Amino acid sequence: MTQERTAPAHEGAEPPAQAPLAGSGTPQGSGLAQQVLGSSVGRNLGLVVALLILCGVGIWTAGEQFASVDNALTILRLASVIGVVSVGMTFVITGGGIDLSVGAIVALSSVWSTTLATQTMAEDYHWSVIVLAALAVGTGCGLVNGLLVSYGKVVPFIATLAMLASARGLAEIISERRTQIVHVTDFTKFFRADVIGIPVLVIIFALVAVVGWVVLNRTTFGRRTFAVGGNPEAARLAGIDVRRHTVALYAIVGLCCGIAAVMLVARTTTGSSTHGTLYELDAIAAVVIGGTLLSGGRGTIVGTVLGVLIFTTLQNVFVQNDLSSSVQAVAKGLIIVAAVLLQQRLAARSNTGSS
Amino acid sequence: MSRPIKHPFRLVSGVAVAALLVLTGCTSNSPDSEASGDGGGGDTKAVSANDDPGDTVTIGFSGPAADHGWLAAINSSALAEAEKYDDIELKTAEGTNDPSQQISQVETFINDKVDAIVLLPTDGAALTDIAIEAMDAGIPVINVDREFSSPFAARATILGDNYGMGVSAGTYACQVIDEKGIEDPVIAEIAGIDALPLTQDRSKGFKDALKACGQTVDNRVAAEFTVESGEEQASNLLQAAPKIDILWNHDDDQGVGVKAALDNAGRDEMTFIGGAGSCNAMDWIRDGSMAATVIYPPTQAADGIKLARLIAQDKGLSDLVQVEVPKRIVLNAPVVTADNVDEYSDLCFES
Numbered sequence: 001m002t003q004e005r006t007a008p009a010h011e012g013a014e015p016p017a018q019a020p021l022a023g024s025g026t027p028q029g030s031g032l033a034q035q036v037l038g039s040s041v042g043r044n045l046g047l048v049v050a051l052l053i054l055c056g057v058g059i060w061t062a063g064e065q066f067a068s069v070d071n072a073l074t075i076l077r078l079a080s081v082i083g084v085v086s087v088g089m090t091f092v093i094t095g096g097g098i099d100l101s102v103g104a105i106v107a108l109s110s111v112w113s114t115t116l117a118t119q120t121m122a123e124d125y126h127w128s129v130i131v132l133a134a135l136a137v138g139t140g141c142g143l144v145n146g147l148l149v150s151y152g153k154v155v156p157f158i159a160t161l162a163m164l165a166s167a168r169g170l171a172e173i174i175s176e177r178r179t180q181i182v183h184v185t186d187f188t189k190f191f192r193a194d195v196i197g198i199p200v201l202v203i204i205f206a207l208v209a210v211v212g213w214v215v216l217n218r219t220t221f222g223r224r225t226f227a228v229g230g231n232p233e234a235a236r237l238a239g240i241d242v243r244r245h246t247v248a249l250y251a252i253v254g255l256c257c258g259i260a261a262v263m264l265v266a267r268t269t270t271g272s273s274t275h276g277t278l279y280e281l282d283a284i285a286a287v288v289i290g291g292t293l294l295s296g297g298r299g300t301i302v303g304t305v306l307g308v309l310i311f312t313t314l315q316n317v318f319v320q321n322d323l324s325s326s327v328q329a330v331a332k333g334l335i336i337v338a339a340v341l342l343q344q345r346l347a348a349r350s351n352t353g354s355s
Numbered sequence: 356m357s358r359p360i361k362h363p364f365r366l367v368s369g370v371a372v373a374a375l376l377v378l379t380g381c382t383s384n385s386p387d388s389e390a391s392g393d394g395g396g397g398d399t400k401a402v403s404a405n406d407d408p409g410d411t412v413t414i415g416f417s418g419p420a421a422d423h424g425w426l427a428a429i430n431s432s433a434l435a436e437a438e439k440y441d442d443i444e445l446k447t448a449e450g451t452n453d454p455s456q457q458i459s460q461v462e463t464f465i466n467d468k469v470d471a472i473v474l475l476p477t478d479g480a481a482l483t484d485i486a487i488e489a490m491d492a493g494i495p496v497i498n499v500d501r502e503f504s505s506p507f508a509a510r511a512t513i514l515g516d517n518y519g520m521g522v523s524a525g526t527y528a529c530q531v532i533d534e535k536g537i538e539d540p541v542i543a544e545i546a547g548i549d550a551l552p553l554t555q556d557r558s559k560g561f562k563d564a565l566k567a568c569g570q571t572v573d574n575r576v577a578a579e580f581t582v583e584s585g586e587e588q589a590s591n592l593l594q595a596a597p598k599i600d601i602l603w604n605h606d607d608d609q610g611v612g613v614k615a616a617l618d619n620a621g622r623d624e625m626t627f628i629g630g631a632g633s634c635n636a637m638d639w640i641r642d643g644s645m646a647a648t649v650i651y652p653p654t655q656a657a658d659g660i661k662l663a664r665l666i667a668q669d670k671g672l673s674d675l676v677q678v679e680v681p682k683r684i685v686l687n688a689p690v691v692t693a694d695n696v697d698e699y700s701d702l703c704f705e706s
Contacts, residue, residue, distance in 0.1 A: 062595070071594040078587055177427050179582055179611055179706045181635070192619055267586055269615045274422065274581040319591035325549055325577045 046342035047290065047306035050335065054313045062320035071316065073199060079312035080205035081106075081263045082282050086290075086304045087212040088256025089283040093292050094216065094299025095249040096229035097149060097156040101163035102257050102283055105141045106276030108171040109134040109261030114180040114271030127187035130265070135258040141167055142254015146247035164280070171273035180271040191266030201263050208259060213301040225249065229296030285332075286311060289339045310335060405665060405673045408442045412667040415464035417448040417457055418475035418499075418656060423580055424608045424706030425631050426450075428653035429475065429500075436657035443664055454481035461485045465492050471510075471663035475499040475656055483508045495666045499659040501553075511662050512683045515651045517553045519688040520605075521560020523649045524628050527690045528561075528601045529568035531626050531646070540600035541573050543625075545588055545613055547605045549577040557605050557630070574599075578609045585612030590620070599625040607633035607648060608706040614639065632691060634703040640696045647692045653704045655686065 058066035065071065085102050092099045112118065113134035122129040141163060148159040182188055191200050216222040227235040228245050236242045257276075265271050288294055289310070290303025314335060318328045414437065421427035430450060437445040446469060448460035454477050464472050465488065472489055476482035479501040486496045486508035495510035503509055532540050544561060547554045554577070565571060574596045578584040585604070593599075593616060602625045604613045610629050617623065629636045629648035639645035662680055665671065671678040691699045 065595060065597065068594075074590050074594050078590055172422070177421050177423070179424060179608065181611065264583065267615065267619075268582045268612050269618075270582045270611055272582050275583050277579070277581060277583070315587075316591050316594065319574075319576050319588070320595045322574050322595070 044291065044300070044303050044306060046345070047303060047310065047339060050339045050342065051306060051310050051313065054310060054317060058313065058317040058320060061317070066317065066320050069197075073197075073202065075309070075312050075316050076202045076205070077199045077267070078315075079308050080199075080201045081260045081267065082279060082286070082312075083205045083305060083308040084208045084256050084260045084263065085253075085276075085279055086283040086286045086308050087208050087301060088253035089287050090212065090290070090292055090299050090301055090304045091216065091225060092156075092249045092253045093284070093287055093294060094229050094296060095225045095246065096232060096296030097246065097249060098284070098294075099142075099145065099160045099250065099253050100157065100280045101141065101145060101160040101167055102253065103276035103279030104164045104167035104171070105138055105254060105257040106261045106264060106279055107273050108141065108167040108174075109137040109258045110265050110271035110275045111171040111175045111180065111273055112137045112271075113261065114182055114265055115174060116180075119182065119184055122184045122187065127184050127190065130182075130184060130187050131262050134261045134265070135255060138258020138261060139251055139255045142251040142257070143247065145254065146250030149250060150243035150246040168273060175271065175273050177273060182265060182269050182271070188266055188269055191263065201267065204259065204263060208256065209301060209305050216299060216301055221245075221248075226297060226299070229293075229299070231297070282311065285336060289336050307339075310339065405670055406440075408440070409664075409668040409670070411442045411444060412470040412664055413444045413446060413467075414660060414663045414667070415446045415448070415461075415467070415469040415472045416474075416656070416660065417460045417464070417472070418450055419457075419477045420450040420452045422452070424633060424704055425606075425651070425653050428704030429656045432654050433473070433656035433660050436654075436660045440664060442668075443660070445660070452477050454478050457482060458485045461489060465489050465494060469494060470667040471495045471497065473497045473499060473656060473659040473663050475659075476501050476503070480504045495663070497659045497663045497666070499656050510666055510682075511680055513655055513658050513662060514683075514685050515655055516685050516688045517556035517651070518560040519685075520630060520649045520651055521557040521562070522564045523560075523688045523690050524557075524603045524630065525561040525564025526567075527628060527647055527649075527692075528565060528603065528626070529570065531601065532568065532570065537600050540570065541596055541598055542570055542601045543574040543592060543596055543599045543603075544572050544576075545585065545592065545602070545604040545609070546575065546577040547580045547609065554605065561603060578606075578612070580606050580609050582609060582612035582615075585609030586616045587612070589613040589616035593617070593620045593622055601626050601628070603628045603630070605630045607631045607636040611635060611706060614644070632699065632703055633706040634700070635706055637691070637696055637700045637703045640691060640693055643693070647690050650687075650689050650691060650699065650702075652686050652702065654702060658684075658686075 085106065089099060089102060113130045118130060118133050145160050145163050148154045149156050152159070193200050195203060216225060224235070224240050224245055227238065227240060228242050232242050261275070264275050268275070286307035287304050290300055290305070290307035292299040292303065311332065314331060315328065318331070416433055418430055418433070419426055421430050434445070434447065437443045446464065446467070448463070451457055451460070457477055458481070461472060461474065461482070462485065472494055474482065474486060474496055476498070483503040483505050486498070486503055487505060489496050490507060490510065496508060498509035498512040500514055502512060502514060528542065542565065544558065546558055549555070562572060574592055576588040576592050578588040589612065599622070604610050604627070607629045608631065610633070617627070623644070626646045627644070628646055630651060631653070632648050632650040636645060636648040640648065666680050672680055675681070
């Protein structure tokens with residue numbers, strides 16, 4: 001009993017001390033690939049269990065209405081926008097930062113890409129003008145965040161808080177606080193279509209998640225991200241340009257916000273300064289229950305995706321049962337705690353099992 | 356992915372400049388659509404001797420931040436109304452959602468000794484004390500939309516009828532059920548922010564009116580008055596209820612999202628009823644994709660300005676026998692359908 005109780009605490013304290021140069025957060029060396037796989041399954045098992053329990057509750061209480069393919073696709077479609085943002089957030093948190101401005105950047109990108117001028121241009125040339133505008137605005141905001149943090153030496157919390165305020169303000173100024181409806185039908189047609197039954201939005205989410213996983217786990221860039229997040233000083237001494245890397249991380253999360261903005265514009269057929277409200281909290285919650293360390297140095301894309309799915313499924317189950325949003329908020333809090341506790345136990349068990 | 360970048364600054368600034376070039380072309384929201392009904396709509400109203408210029412009065416106006424189409428219309432129609440009178444000098448405070456900032460705005464009005472204050476409080480209870488202070492200083496306060504918690508805080512109160520909105524929507528729903536002869540109808544409701552009294556009032560009115568014809572709400576979700584939340588909640592709702600007969604959405608701003616979800620799911624079996632009366636809703640009613648919407652007038656603050664002017668000039672409402680402006684005016688919440696949409700479209704607001 002005592003062993004079980006101390007183990008999670010040990011696990012929680014371990015990575016920041018050991019992770020710096022060891023890579024993906026699994027300390028011991030032998031059979032690296034196997035260990036990475038083994039531990040990530042162990043870590044994510046708690047989340048999978050939580051998701052399965054949720055689905056079980058959904059099927060038990062709402063039956064066929066919950067278990068239908070249509071409903072599953074609805075859940076995935078609703079998860080995809082916040083999912084893309086959360087993948088970006090995983091990078092920045094793994095790299096030891098935080099981005100509070102994601103929701104505001106989504107709003108600004110959505111507004112900028114749907115102004116009358118952009119839409120006229122899109123109608124004259126091609127609907128991809130809207131996409132390019134959103135991606136450029138998102139990446140631009142991310143770059144500003146990154147430059148402020150790494151070269152301006154502003155604490156990430158403050159730099160991105162400033163961006164949160166000013167990006168949403170700018171979105172309000174540009175849109176004059178109006179909802180901007182998209183009239184470029186080719187754009188909405190493309191993003192609201194299905195490919196062999198799967199909505200395009202879900203496919204984009206899947207692509208972003210896969211690319212994110214590969215970059216984080218299978219490239220030098222990914223390994224450097226873990227190093228920078230785990231111990232920036234050690235990373236610098238090891239020859240990594242920490243400042244440049246940090247700029248890149250914030251640019252990535254900005255780009256993800258731009259992609260999410262395009263998806264949201266397609267989903268709602270509008271751009272609006274109210275889009276992306278509180279995305280920062282939803283994304284951070286998903287990333288953290290996914291198992292990424294808030295202090296940096298350890299991160300998992302699979303965990304993040306599962307975290308996003310848990311929250312979206314939760315909402316769906318509640319609506320299926322006609323329960324109020326207040327009850328839903330309480331459940332959301334409980335799930336966060338339960339998932340983290342469960343996950344720590346299972347991770348501890350799988351760690352003692354394999355090493 | 357890890358290809359070294361030799362000159363990060365040069366790269367970054369290059370990207371920035373390129374982006375700027377693309378984007379500067381995209382910022383402008385040239386006012387092509389500006390002309391359509393921006394609230395106000397004073398042209399349709401009867402003109403009385405009360406509109407003749409009187410003593411010049413200074414009116415202070417403070418309202419919440421216009422982060423929502425309906426609130427934006429509240430502000431713009433109030434300003435437009437004040438423009439029409441040469442004898443009104445309007446002092447407008449910057450819209451805010453922070454009660455303490457709004458309190459200090461009212462304090463400024465009191466210090467400036469304005470002749471009347473028109474106040475749409477961010478929170479009725481929080482602004483009550485300062486309103487009483489203004490009244491004690493001899494400045495009449497006109498309370499708009501969100502009511503103070505004390506009867507001593509306002510000289511006149513003008514409100515939309517949230518409960519009445521629910522009643523109108525529910526009564527219309529009953530009428531549709533009766534006309535179509537629907538047995539055991541599925542009734543769904545998409546509310547606004549549940550914590551707000553106005554949402555609770557609307558839902559209660561809807562429930563009470565449905566009760567009168569023996570019906571209840573089967574599925575209810577709450578959105579947040581934003582397009583995004585409307586789309587999200589509606590998407591889940593449509594899964595929870597595979598067939599819906601009546602759908603009442605409280606707010607036409609979030610209705611844009613609800614409509615997107617309906618279109619995306621290819622669902623048009625239900626009688627779709629809206630709320631507030633945006634120009635989008637009026638367009639949908641015209642093209643048949645929405646059955647009706649219930650008006651919640653965005654011209655309340657404009658009426659508040661008019662009342663403030665009359666009170667400050669010691670005039671009454673000329674259509675009433677009584678010589679004083681009434682203490683309390685509750686605006687009607689009429690149902691707009693394809694039959695009468697042209698009557699109301701002048702008063703619609705852009706969301």
